[in-house]
Amino acid sequence: MSETKQIPYKIYLEENEMPKQWYNMRADMKNKPAPLLNPATLEPMTFDDLRPVFCDELIRQELDETTAYFDIPQEIQDFYKMYRPSPLVRAYCLEKALDTPAKIYYKFEGNNTSGSHKLNSAIAQAYYAKEQGLKGVTTETGAGQWGTALSMACAYLGLDCKVFMVKCSYEQKPFRREVMRTYGASVTPSPSMDTEVGKKILAEHPGTTGSLGCAISEAVEVATTNEGYRYVLGSVLNQVLLHQSVIGLEAKSAMDKYGIKPDIIIGCAGGGSNLGGLISPFMGEKLRGEADYRIIAVEPASCPSFTRGKYAYDFCDTGMICPLAKMYTLGSGFIPSANHAGGLRFHGMSTTLSQLYDDKLMEAVAVEQTSVFEAATQFARIEGILPAPESSHAIRVAIDEALKCKETGEEKTILFGLTGTGYFDLYAYQAYNDGTMSDYIPTDEDLEPGFASLPKVDK
């Protein structure tokens, strides 16, 4: 492996170099993530407990802490070939503009119609639902990327797809809704009168524009009360991180091909799907003591689960019908401010990433919205890609780290995840362009109601 080999602007793996297995980080973790608990008994959720909600194979993946590699079924591999491999991009232009000795790479997951990495897990979850002979799946979507991805996967496989879309997103992002409809999904603004939990929430908060936690509750209810349906989720869960490992596996293969080793790996973190996927094989090496990497999770200052949350058991949804998960959380009662990175507004975090963070195997940093859009605009103009607000959190910190290298003269290699494009986030860009965008950092008092909502669990 020659270090002088010319690195192209974009490294694409050949089809035969694409991953044929997903990697399960938990297999190499000494401290496993805490198990999901049954909210009624506070005992660990069993396969049978989860069967009414999730597809069987996905439950197996969810609960499996020891199998390091799972074969990717051929049909999913074939679907991946329609939009993968995603390019690993060397940000030559950004490096030049920043005048930094750092070498910057990003794994770009936005080159598909869902506009993000979400499709990697959507096709897997839809595939297992179809294999089980189900009629369809239900889900929630906030920013709309997950709902779009799932509707695409379901259209491809001929499955029904019912999406509960957070009402404020439904109204602010009519185009997202139309993409899902074009892919044949039904899209319902949440909270709705279609579910008991929706009716209850609307009775208690008549004017509410919804939340992700509330939409989850509705989607779970519909899945469990309709024959032939199951619920699927685009983030947080271990199964999602497993599927998303394809991002990191591809990135690592592409880097290995050119003898590149990253010093710093950066990803935005909402529920953890992208970050968990991107870091998987690198964290695997770190866990096995084969290599070391500095890994940074970036979250919005307005919804700072890692940096200001508590590591505790909590509900994933507002209706409190989902299992309890031990995670860094602001409490299911925390109402995040209406920032422009809908995908990062979840109160909790992946249990796996939470354990890794608690074990100090990764860092976290919170960044403010206007500085994120400053980085987004700079990146768009220099690298030619209009990034999603979520992804731009990682760009912000990647630029900051590259500028530190400029100060110190260090030639560090930085890898970050560019999870998606911002084509459906132009109200946010408009606010930034018009100078009307504001920042919001919750005070300690603002966080109290969320923490007060945490269930009392001595585990």
Added chain:
Amino acid sequence: MSETKQIPYKIYLEENEMPKQWYNMRADMKNKPAPLLNPATLEPMTFDDLRPVFCDELIRQELDETTAYFDIPQEIQDFYKMYRPSPLVRAYCLEKALDTPAKIYYKFEGNNTSGSHKLNSAIAQAYYAKEQGLKGVTTETGAGQWGTALSMACAYLGLDCKVFMVKCSYEQKPFRREVMRTYGASVTPSPSMDTEVGKKILAEHPGTTGSLGCAISEAVEVATTNEGYRYVLGSVLNQVLLHQSVIGLEAKSAMDKYGIKPDIIIGCAGGGSNLGGLISPFMGEKLRGEADYRIIAVEPASCPSFTRGKYAYDFCDTGMICPLAKMYTLGSGFIPSANHAGGLRFHGMSTTLSQLYDDKLMEAVAVEQTSVFEAATQFARIEGILPAPESSHAIRVAIDEALKCKETGEEKTILFGLTGTGYFDLYAYQAYNDGTMSDYIPTDEDLEPGFASLPKVDK
């Protein structure tokens, strides 16, 4: 070259296989396209006539009928590397869904933030403007793809960019406008009170929502009356087809690599930028008698320049300040109906393609809007890409040709141009999803005012 070599889903050229020269079809044409005429003298436009409007090097390219290959400057090659090579995709899933023996390929130009192939010429035109030491460029945009592409190119090179956007698009596509603003362009709805021609048009037609021809007039006026500015155009011109030849050159190299020879080449045609680029090297072989291909231009039935237009000298703009071009045209006085493929609503057509069509070296077919969106939706669900309305015209005919192969059992190889994505066209998809989309085919009487507006030129 083994015919049994496994064809991947997506063929990407290596960076060192990317074209280093553009190809100029005119060099191989026996019948050259008719020259642009000075509207005052009706004499062929000279280099000096064009200097107030266009950059010097671009005029040279525009007027050069003999040089077959032009070197692509290194800085443009570097910019191309940020989003090219674009993939040549084997539509395995579409073939399977259609149950056709045809082999379908598409060259996908939508994987960049402008959402289309327009960036290929935008960076070239901006580059030559910068080389000439200009401050900035002016242009018009209809659907918004060209304006977005130009604003991206200008942001990269640090040039000012003034875009006149057809007023109805400006209002219907605020997100397109915001992308351009994010890239630092100024965007003015046209007709505006900023120009003399805009004031005149508004005085004559107070309620008008504008047209491409009108926005061209305004952009040209601003370029010619401001020191250090020139006008640039995203289609129709020979220079644009030259730059866009990168599409066809890449497609042909990718096919040659796997020993694939297309039987049919299909592209949508508005002003001809995409089609002219895609077919370039193939048409070159055809013109030199080295190979034969069936080449099909697809246009909307609502704006049928090729299939129902006249081959005559005409104005390119409403204000009649641009040179006269001999082309298939509906007349600059033709007002196309408000269909959803804004990029295909120009009354005229590339002079080069017009000559090739007149020489029967290519065919043309007009298709109706709802059948186009039927094909678009089918394609989106099967191939996972949400296509632009313009591109979907080519999809419609590619599917039709593949279905003919199913009838006859012929294993034809079809190549079509997928020029862009439909993320900013979701009002159109919504109309289709809601069942409110209609078709419009102008009657012969509807075409009369346009033909009556043709200037009297005996050439």
